[in-house]
Amino acid sequence: MNISLAQQPSADSFADFRTIDLRGSALTGAALSAVMPRPEMGGSGVEAPVAAILADVRERGLVALTELALKFDGVEQTSPRVPREALTDALADLAPDVRLALAESIDRARRFATAQVPDDVEVEISPGAVVTHKWVAVRRVGLYVPGGLAVYPSSVVMNVVPAQAAGVESIALASPPQKEYGGLPHPVILAAAEMLGITEVYAIGGAQAIAAFAYGVDCGAGEDAIDQVDVVTGPGNIYVATAKRLLKGTVGIDSEAGTTEIAVLADSTADPRLIAADLISQAEHDPNAASVLITDSDDLADRVRVHLSAQIATTKHGDRVREALSGQQSGTILVDDVEHGIAVCDAYAAEHLEIQTADAAQVASRIRNAGAVFVGDYSPVSLGDYCAGSNHVLPTGGTASFASGLNVTTFLKAVQVINYSRSALEEVSQHITSLATAEDLPAHGDAVTARFH
Missing domain, CATH: 3.40.50.1980 (Nitrogenase molybdenum iron protein domain)
Structure with missing residues (x-):
């Protein structure tokens, strides 16, 4: 070679x-x-500062977010929440051709995402013995849209549409604050969020955005808290990807994008x-x-x-x-x-x-x-x-x-539902007690036999 x-x-x-x-x-x-050709990932040189940011946001909440916005984005914040009028204004000012292109992107993404929604599966194992594989949407998700060298309204579409198709009830979005736009995310990103009906948007970037979603943040008197989410999705740089990896288990993630x-x-x-x-x-x-x-x-x-x-x-x-x-x-x-x-x-x-x-x-x-x-x-x-x-x-x-890749099932979890009748349980009761005895867990068998004596 x-x-x-x-x-x-x-x-x-x-x-x-x-x-x-x-x-x-x-x-x-x-x-x-x-x-294979790979970039230098930085190893602990990336993980250590990211872990420090995660810990800082968890411990100091809004104070940490404010300091990090100033440090990394050069933006002074009192609250990271994007005002409602900023979203409506951004859409009103959006160039017609960009709005048309986003509408087409949303339509095509929605058609594909809707087709991905899986059906529940119900199987009658034997008479009176029914097991169901039931798909349930997570309660709340935090979606990350990167900033930096480019603007990514397309990533708003890619995050939001499958979450909506899955039936997620609470959707929050974060994107880095931009100094040239008064500390708000890029207006095209805000416009895309408004087109999709997303009103909970935060001007938070990088690993600190992932931490805010994973841990939740109390924003103080008179401000709505950033509620903890169940799943965080979205692409980003190595710091965002590392944050997602370190927080996997605290929240679900899509992938290290x-x-x-x-x-x-x-x-x-x-x-x-x-x-x-x-x-x-x-x-x-x-x-x-x-x-x-x-x-x-x-x-x-x-x-x-x-x-x-x-x-x-x-x-x-x-x-x-x-x-x-x-x-x-x-x-x-x-x-x-x-x-x-x-x-x-x-x-x-x-x-x-x-x-x-x-x-x-x-x-x-x-x-x-x-x-x-x-x-x-x-x-x-x-x-x-x-x-x-x-x-x-x-x-x-x-x-x-x-x-x-990100898809509808990223925002769904499978719940197994077991519904046996008395006769259906009795049919397998001896098998259960035999296996419980073999595993030296006799109380497992007793929990079954107690129902028949």
Whole structure:
């Protein structure tokens, strides 16, 4: 295995897009996962300050939130609650084309989310013995919408719509305060919340927002408290993702949806211009964003570098894109063939995975690990970000090997209901006492026999 440039790139190509050459290697399992391009996660360097923020918010509540808003956002707050009129004003001032686009995004997301709602299952095991698998919405959720280098009204849609489809009764939303908007979240985010009927909105960012939802905050006399939630969802940076991980168990979470990543599995039939455009589309999110090409074609890899160089020169956030594509989390992975590429895709477990190969649908059907799979030339990740109907809050950092993207069931819990008649219990009473005796838990058996004597 050779983790270096596989060939000398042409002079006009983006040479800093590194290459990991896995051709001829026999790596599988953990060994294969270990060589995947990943960002430096910071380890305890991230966990320690995040844990300190969580503890501070839990112990000092509103005082801590106020100090953290000043420290991280440069905003002086007396209350983090967004006034009702700020929401209505934001919607009134929203550009018509953006409002129309959000309406379309909401409609498509709602249609897909509504179809996801699972049915209860009732099974009569034997006469008089009924067991039900019942889906119940959690009482209250806290939804996080990131700020920072970009504005994400689309994330308002992606968080809120499945929660509403699930039947959640109480929905709160938090997004970082913006100094240039008087300490409120970006007005387009507020407008999206208003369109969706969300009136409980807080100007709180980062790990402290997750802590406020997880622990609840007493906001003092004359102010409504931030009530503790049952589930926290939403994407964010490594600090938000770490906060969600540390608080899992105190509250439910969707996944550790951190800094964005895209992988493209492509063969010689793919269009290098489109691949470059798609890699750049995710790299513009953040300097730590990951953009990865997986291919069995040296020629395609070189042509993608050429297009990267040309397109970086004209894209708005060229410096940010260049930094992301030059990072250790990005690059080309050369594989023996598409079969080998599928194995690498599953080892990488991308948040977003595009399939740009011959017979792309068949290849996509064989992918096990990905947050979302985009099939063919006309299903770019940007489609999923806004208007596919799917959800763009997806697991990152390899967690797609065990975690799912945000969906209706994130806001539901399954309750099992057992309803046996006397005769149905009597039918299995001897089995229960036999198993209770075998486990040396005789009182379990006594609880059954007491009903018949």
